[in-house]
Amino acid sequence: AASTAAPLQAEAAETPRVEANVNLLGEVGRVLTADAGAVGLYRSEMIFLARRTLPTEEEQVEIYRKLVEAVRGRSVTIRTFDLRPDKLAHGSAVASATSQALDWRLVLEAPALQRLFYEQVRAILRASASGPVRLLVPLVNRTALLDFALDSIQEARRELAREGLPHGRDVPVGAMIEVAAVAPLISDWAERVDFFSLGTNDLIASALGQDRDHPVGARADDALHPGLVRMIDHMIHAAHEAGRPISACGEMAADPAGALVLTALGVDSLSVAVDRIPHVRRALAGFPHQARPVIRGLILQARSTDDVVRAVQPFLIHAV
Numbered sequence: 001a002a003s004t005a006a007p008l009q010a011e012a013a014e015t016p017r018v019e020a021n022v023n024l025l026g027e028v029g030r031v032l033t034a035d036a037g038a039v040g041l042y043r044s045e046m047i048f049l050a051r052r053t054l055p056t057e058e059e060q061v062e063i064y065r066k067l068v069e070a071v072r073g074r075s076v077t078i079r080t081f082d083l084r085p086d087k088l089a090h091g092s093a094v095a096s097a098t099s100q101a102l103d104w105r106l107v108l109e110a111p112a113l114q115r116l117f118y119e120q121v122r123a124i125l126r127a128s129a130s131g132p133v134r135l136l137v138p139l140v141n142r143t144a145l146l147d148f149a150l151d152s153i154q155e156a157r158r159e160l161a162r163e164g165l166p167h168g169r170d171v172p173v174g175a176m177i178e179v180a181a182v183a184p185l186i187s188d189w190a191e192r193v194d195f196f197s198l199g200t201n202d203l204i205a206s207a208l209g210q211d212r213d214h215p216v217g218a219r220a221d222d223a224l225h226p227g228l229v230r231m232i233d234h235m236i237h238a239a240h241e242a243g244r245p246i247s248a249c250g251e252m253a254a255d256p257a258g259a260l261v262l263t264a265l266g267v268d269s270l271s272v273a274v275d276r277i278p279h280v281r282r283a284l285a286g287f288p289h290q291a292r293p294v295i296r297g298l299i300l301q302a303r304s305t306d307d308v309v310r311a312v313q314p315f316l317i318h319a320v
């Protein structure tokens with residue numbers, strides 16, 4: 001373990017890469033203008049917002065290909081449909097097609113959702129023939145879901161090869177970490193996935209017992225809760241111990257203080273809404289990387305949110 005940990009320590013001491021979250025194809029021009037290093041999160045379920053029917057595999061290939069071609073060689077992390085009930089309009093195409101609640105947790109029980117996942121994986125693999133693509137599975141909250149996702153991806157690869165359809169052979173596969181209960185499982189999963197991505201929006205809401213869409217009493221600095229930052233540190237450490245990169249793509253990464261905390265904890269990349277990229281870059285410019293271990297130590301000792309804020313406050317002057 002020591003030999004794999006050493007280079008990652010060095011890597012983690014560098015500034016995290018700043019990448020773009022993209023919800024709609026129309027935003028891609030701004031990814032280029034902002035000179036984002038990559039699309040760190042494409043929320044593919046947004047496709048449902050604009051239509052009444054489920055997209056076929058061919059339609060998806062076309063959409064993903066356009067995205068991949070538009071970013072001109074930058075890597076695109078396509079997240080498979082995040083079937084959270086509150087994300088998709090009531091009575092949407094997915095609801096009627098599955099006649100189930102729109103819930104990713106039901107994927108293991110609903111053949112229609114399994115089919116939807118499989119077709120989407122095929123579409124993503126096919127689009128990856130046009131440029132660098134990574135495939136990201138949302139809300140992996142137990143090992144059975146990871147098993148299902150990886151089996152489907154392997155089967156899709158085999159089927160595409162049998163059919164002779166062009167597709168990328170080495171598409172990295174990642175798991176989104178969005179619930180606290182998987183923190184101890186990251187080391188188990190690390191040898192089976194290529195990367196991890198922290199979905200801090202869901203992670204923070206679920207860990208603090210809040211509803212992210214009705215955050216009564218939620219505060220902007222919830223992400224800086226001392227227990228949360230220690231948990232996130234553990235997650236980052238577990239991924240790095242196993243030699244896997246880990247990014248953060250929720251709102252915490254787009255907030256200057258949150259971005260600095262994640263940087264101090266050693267996250268490899270921050271993926272944020274395109275219009276937040278300049279703010280995040282300014283915040284990172286003020287971070288003293290040589291002092292990263294010291295700042296991390298202060299964050300991990302914090303007993304209150306105010307203590308966490310105090311650990312990064314001196315560097316926030318650049319973030320205005």
Ligand code: PEP
Pocket residue numbers: 041043082178198199200201202203249250251
């Ligand atoms: C998150 O949960 O932090 C995330 C990036 O995904 P979404 O906001 O789409 O749930």
Ligand code: MG
Pocket residue numbers: 178199201202
């Ligand atoms: Mg999420």
